Amino acid sequence: MATATIRKETPVSMRFRDDDLAIIDRGADLLGLSRTEFMRRAALQEAQTAILNESVIRLSPDAYGAFLRAISAPVSAPPPKAAERLRRKAPWGV
Numbered sequence: 207m208a209t210a211t212i213r214k215e216t217p218v219s220m221r222f223r224d225d226d227l228a229i230i231d232r233g234a235d236l237l238g239l240s241r242t243e244f245m246r247r248a249a250l251q252e253a254q255t256a257i258l259n260e261s262v263i264r265l266s267p268d269a270y271g272a273f274l275r276a277i278s279a280p281v282s283a284p285p286p287k288a289a290e291r292l293r294r295k296a297p298w299g300v
Contacts, residue, residue: 227241230244230245
């Protein structure tokens with residue numbers, strides 16, 4: 207009787223324009239990654255972001271009321287250290 211082999215990886219085929227591939231390859235080279243690993247990481251990151259953006263948070267009525275009060279409260283001044291970080295110019299010159 208033959209045993210079933212469990213496939214750990216599934217190939218995925220994609221089509222890209224040459225200029226898109228040039229950008230992808232440059233990014234992969236800068237990180238020292240293969241094109242495949244670079245694209246795998248990018249796809250996973252986008253998928254995780256999409257999933258996190260769609261997460262549902264369930265609250266009891268009391269907790270929901272506290273949440274609404276917190277986001278409706280007047281804005282207070284940030285702590286001094288946070289205020290200093292906010293005043294600093296971005297290192298990339300923005």
